[in-house]
Amino acid sequence: MLNISDNNKTNPPSLEKFETIKNLNLNSNSKILNRIIVSVCILGILILFLPWTQNISGSGSVTTLKPNQRPQSIQSVISGRIENWYVQEGDFVNKGDTILYISEIKEDYMDPNLVANTKRQVSAKKSSLESYGSKVTALSSQIQSIESEKRLKLEQAQNKIKQSLLKIKSDSMDLVAVKTQLKIANTQYDRAVQLNNEGLKPLTDVEDKRLKLQEVEAKIITQENKFLGSKNEYINAKVETNRITAEYSEKTSKAQSDQFTALSNQYDTEAQVNKLENQYANYSIRNGMYYIKAPQSGYVNRVLQAGIGQTVKEGTPIVSIMPAKYDIAVETYVDPIDLPLINKGEKVRIWFDGWPTIVFSGWPDVSYGTFGGKIVAIENFISDNGKYRILIAPDEEEDAWPKKISIGSGAETIALLDTVPIWFEVWRVLNGFPPNYYKTNSKTAKDKK
Structure with missing residues (x-):
């Protein structure tokens, strides 16, 4: 190779003569940083071997366990004109109480006699x-x-x-x-x-x-x-x-x-x-249909047809009523890929909107503010949102649900499955595999013996 330029030197000068380089070699912070990085890496590797509880998460809302306990709208069986209201929003009505009175508008029935x-x-x-x-x-x-x-x-x-x-x-x-x-x-x-x-x-x-x-x-x-x-x-x-x-x-x-x-x-x-x-x-x-009465005891939530003299057709919702006595439940939705992992009678963890919670989905034992539930019904037909509906009732073996929960408020659910290492869960999620199929261990009399 030709040495045409004077700058080309076979032996470059040493960097030790520079003052900055000398200061860097004398600084011990770099060694501490290296130790921290190595420790974090070792800790991360150790964390990968910690146990992780697989789960199926879902979101839904608070509802009632029985259909007759859910909010309902009272409809008029016949066409008529509103003449008088006997209740207002927020009133409590017993079964058979008169809510409003309507008069006849069809000429075939206008004869008072x-x-x-x-x-x-x-x-x-x-x-x-x-x-x-x-x-x-x-x-x-x-x-x-x-x-x-x-x-x-x-x-x-x-x-x-x-x-x-x-x-x-x-x-x-x-x-x-x-x-x-x-x-x-x-x-x-x-x-x-x-x-x-x-x-x-x-x-x-x-x-x-x-x-x-x-x-x-x-x-x-x-x-x-x-x-x-x-x-x-x-x-x-x-x-x-x-x-x-x-x-x-x-x-x-x-x-x-x-x-x-x-x-x-x-x-x-x-x-x-x-x-x-x-x-x-x-x-x-x-x-007798001129007097619209309450089908069951409850609270008047909302008046849907207001005013005096307003005409309503048969089947028109007039007022919404919430039953006074009801059994609370939660309806949640899960993805179709998780449906085979859900079985009736399995336990679920729930937390409600407006209640303080600290949730670690993989470590349910360290979570705070969650309540126990039990699956009572699984819908076999997919819903409009592309998921399957699950109905959850309170678990009698655990603490009771809060009494101030309102019907229709949001709720989050976690169905607990198998316990696996964290590295396995990460690998499963990255590959898009479903969680492990979990079966409750039921010992027979022979096994117990």
Whole structure:
């Protein structure tokens, strides 16, 4: 290498000749600083091996354990106009106390005597129903009377038929007898004529026999007419039977038709009575809805509809009420990755907004101002904020929660898991691994033995 410049020197001068360098070498503070740094490093390494309690942190708010103990808004079941308030914000009301009174705004219910008029309509329809019932009963009696009369008439007609048959039989026997007499009269007449021709009988005997024959011939004609008359009477008796059956069937049909009409009117009136009774009950219940009452004992938190004369629709919240007696609880939210580590019945540490606390999440034993809780419910469906809701109740084995806690105030929770070294926790967090799955050790009877 060429030594072109005079500044290039192979052996640089020593720095010991400078006064500042001499002062630095004589100063002992640098040695102390080095010792401090080394001590801090050793202490940091030792701290990495200290125990650290893994936990799942969450944030939520104070609520109540039971749904019926939470703040609720009282709504109006019907539409109306606010007429009078009986409470103000902050008042304590018992169950059933009147909060406000509203009046009717629908024209269908504005009649002040609507309930009484409906009651009278129900009474009138019931009377009409009873009348139709009486008519049905009377028609039933009439049908029974018609059937009884029909039965008697048919028996009378049957008797006439039997009489006609007997008369036909008697007339037929008389006709046979007359025909026998005619045959005898013809024989006697012929014998008398023969004997007269032989001179054994006088002519007067022949004339007597002819007269007797003519009488028998006339008698047989009369007997045949009588026999045919008996047959006609029999036919008329059968026709009369059919006429009686048709006549009384018509009467029975007409009475049954009237009865069915009365029954139809009775059922229609009964339906109208039921409808009117339903309306009467609805109107009576609606009158009781004008007075909005407290569903349970509590404090009036906030009046949501103010003023006199303001109209409200059905289902509109009117006033908010807080129950007087409630069981305190905390609802908190955890990330989905931590949900498998949460089990019902596990213990949780809680601290509330407004209460002095000193919290070391990894060392719960040295924390101050936290309270014990126990998980009572885990929601299986994710909430709108992308987390799962956990409900925590006070732990009866630890100190009671403060009595001055307000519903809705904030709360922070820590669910304690496994105890690991700090270096392991740092490594887990840096790699994004979940905490160790923690199971409560439950010894069986065999293990205890």
